[in-house]
Amino acid sequence: MxxxxxxxxxxxxxxxxxxxxxxxxxxxxxxxxxxxxxxxxxxxxxxxxxxxxxxxxxxxxxxxxxxxxxxxxxxxxxxxxxxxxxxxxxxxxxxxxxxxxxxxxxxxxxxxxxxxxxxxxxxxxxxxxxxxxxxxxxxxxxxxxxxxxxxxxxxxxxxxxxxxxxxxxxxxxxxxxxxxxxxxxxxxxxxxxxxxxxxxxxxxxxxxxxxxxxxxxxxxxxxxxxxxxxxxxxxxxxxxxxxxxxxxxxxxxxxxxxxxxxxxxxxxxxxxxxxxxxxxxxxxxxxxxxxxxxxxxxxxxxxxxxxxxxxxxxxxxxxAVSAPRAPVHRRLGGPLPPEFQWLRTPEWERIFRCEDDALVLIGRESVGSWFEQSLVARRQEDHAYVAETDLDFAPDTYQQGAGLITYYNRHKFHAAILSHDEGAGRTLSVMSCAGDWPAGDLDWPVHSVPVGPGPVSLRVEVDKGTQRFRWKQQGEWQALGGELNAAVISDEGGQGEHASFTGAFVGMVCFDVSGRAAEARFTRFDYTPGAA
Incomplete structure (x- = not known):
């Protein structure tokens, strides 16, 4: 069949x-x-x-x-x-x-x-x-x-x-x-x-x-x-x-x-x-x-x-029979895996490079940019899935951020972002924009989680209309924020199915609105169909 x-x-x-x-x-x-x-x-x-x-x-x-x-x-x-x-x-x-x-x-x-x-x-x-x-x-x-x-x-x-x-x-x-x-x-x-x-x-x-x-x-x-x-x-x-x-x-x-x-x-x-x-x-x-x-x-x-x-x-x-869908585990390094794409620009070397042991994103404009946005992602292909990545990033200002993102467009996304806070140093928080403009505006939570030095693992669990982020450095996964509305990351989210025509992606993002092009290293990306 x-x-x-x-x-x-x-x-x-x-x-x-x-x-x-x-x-x-x-x-x-x-x-x-x-x-x-x-x-x-x-x-x-x-x-x-x-x-x-x-x-x-x-x-x-x-x-x-x-x-x-x-x-x-x-x-x-x-x-x-x-x-x-x-x-x-x-x-x-x-x-x-x-x-x-x-x-x-x-x-x-x-x-x-x-x-x-x-x-x-x-x-x-x-x-x-x-x-x-x-x-x-x-x-x-x-x-x-x-x-x-x-x-x-x-x-x-x-x-x-x-x-x-x-x-x-x-x-x-x-x-x-x-x-x-x-x-x-x-x-x-x-x-x-x-x-x-x-x-x-x-x-x-x-x-x-x-x-x-x-x-x-x-x-x-x-x-x-x-x-x-x-x-x-x-x-x-x-x-x-x-x-x-x-x-x-x-x-x-x-x-x-x-x-x-x-x-x-x-x-x-x-x-x-x-x-x-x-x-x-x-x-x-x-x-x-x-x-x-x-x-x-x-x-x-x-x-x-x-x-x-x-x-x-x-x-x-x-x-003939359609083959069942299977998890996709990527150890990043070498050529970009075929399921991944980026946004708008033919000058991809300005927003990422593929090293032997990592995908390096070069922080450019904001998540909402229409010009030069460092976001590399793959399609969501299942109503429920789990995605994980490993990130090494050393921001020195709140104007720099990198992490794991579920993305539809500039006004419909959720992201787990590793950034910097003047009082706490490296921090993780959830950055969301929950609906088409002007209904949706950026929501950056006041409370964030301090993170120690070294690589961080990030995880998102999407189950139909809801999603959650998690993180860890050692030991067990820890919750990052609460339950999020995944329904906004869809054709119908915001102004309805006639207002936007693409689909949900999950991937890696980096921005540096200070203009100094901070770099984030991603060494793994796993996508597993099915609920957590």
Whole structure:
């Protein structure tokens, strides 16, 4: 069986591709660097991270990008000779304008050095590249409308101004007319277009309804690539709206016919759980990636099991089974472990370095910076887990701090921070920011724990909606502060699931707002699924 999600934790907007007997999923990374995660599988049930292609300044520099901006909705394709990757770097989230810049890069191998990008346009986000069987390439995009109400082509949401098509080539860029091919259904917020061709029809799938609990995959078709597309008789192939199952927020994916002759569709999904003290449901793991089996009937795709509700378990080709999840123990030193990323900057050597026996974080700007923040973290992939690290750090001012952090964005995090107090010397305390601005502000407890010289071990225990920090130097683990609300570190924390679009991370952080670049050495990082 395929167990959904196939990519647990923050892995949204899955572009799905088959090349021969190899399968790939490319997912959004937003402000996390390097940009775009590409996974590979041979059985659809088990996936391995094989590339993060946007890994140098020529391809991506997100310094200054707000939270939940950066890389939205990549599209991975292959034209028989090369892999192609379309991506959007979004520079603004709030307000009428988006400032969404679209690029294309290419590579002969999935894990090779990708070309310097072609800039395409900035007219909208979530574009794709379609390679027609006559050799022509087509750039398909949603068009963003910053104007007043009533000015768009779809009354359900004026900002999403239809799906547009234009021919593109590496030599000539965009050429020919811009054609609006699909206004969207009455669900609105029509985005993330993907084209494919089958039996003389051009099929278009889009994401609709926003990225929350009303999300959907909508399908349409036309006999010509630029013709007006008729909508699926059911409108949506996938939509969990109004259901109460474990798999929610389903939408935004892509269709693939397998070499076994089966048919699957990828989708993003959320697994909500109940927050503490009746705070409502929340998705700490963000938007994850799932797969559903689909069938063709009367010229349209339908879920094999009927309806529009995705399942937690799906039949896999050849009887493959998703492998169970296991603890990950990292002795830090040498290359950065593959599960870790950092924020925004291509100049990673300014915020960390990998020595033979440690990961050294170089204190730069504050935890809330959008420019140069020394924070290296991995995705939370389980509703309950324990993470531990060993830290050696010698701060000499309260302006320096380093430690273990559970992080969503600059206004949603908890951290166990080793710093300095004028009267007590080295101290440990909990630093929190519990909700989107202006609802959330920094909370630094008055009481802190004095710590003796030498390395310190830090531990966080997350159990669904609650978490606790612990520490030790010798002997048993000791509590650091009390129980914390983990529900704020989620899409829904603060202003709700439409205000932020990433997922929870856990990792290591260091800051030095004195400007002296104090260094913190981390020698171990363990992540263990399951409650303590």
């Amino acid at each position: 395929i167990r959904n999600p196939v990519l647990p934790g923050f892995n949204p907007d899955p572009s799905f591709l088959r090349v021969g007997e190899d399968y790939y999923l490319a997912t959004s990374t937003f402000e996390w660097y390097p940009g775009v995660q590409i996974f590979h599988s041979r059985d659809l049930a088990n996936w391995e991270l094989v590339a993060r292609p946007l890994n140098r300044a020529a391809l991506l520099d997100m310094r200054g990008n707000p939270d939940s901006c950066g890389i939205w909705a990549p599209c991975l394709s292959h034209d028989g000779e090369r892999f192609w990757l379309v991506y959007t770097d979004v520079k603004r989230l709030d307000g009428a304008f988006k400032d969404a810049h679209n690029y294309i890069t290419a590579c002969e191998t999935i894990d090779g050095v990708w070309s310097d990008p072609w800039y395409v346009n900035s007219s909208g986000f979530d574009p794709s590249l379609f390679h027609d069987d006559d050799g022509r390439k087509w750039f398909v995009n949603m068009r963003w409308n910053h104007r007043w109400a009533g000015s768009g082509v779809n009354g359900a949401n004026d900002r999403f101004d239809g799906i547009v098509l234009q021919e593109w080539s590496p030599e000539g860029g965009l050429t020919g007319p811009v054609t609006m091919i699909y206004p969207g259904s009455d669900k609105g917020l029509t985005e993330a277009p993907h084209l494919f061709k089958r039996d003389g029809w051009y099929y278009l799938t889009t994401a609709e309804g926003g990225t929350g609990y009303e999300h959907a995959v909508t399908m349409a078709r036309s006999r010509t690539i630029d013709g007006q597309y008729e909508t699926h008789p059911q409108k949506h192939v996938l939509c969990a709206e109004g259901s109460n199952g474990a798999v929610q927020r389903t939408g935004h994916g892509q269709y693939v016919e397998t070499h076994w002759g089966d048919h699957y569709h990828s989708f993003l999904m959320g697994r909500p759980i109940e927050g503490p003290d009746g705070q409502g449901r929340f998705c700490p793991l963000g938007r994850e990636t799932g797969l559903e089996k689909v069938v063709w009937r009367d010229g349209w795709l339908w879920l094999e099991r009927g309806g529009m509700i995705a399942s937690a378990e799906v039949d896999a080709p050849g009887g």
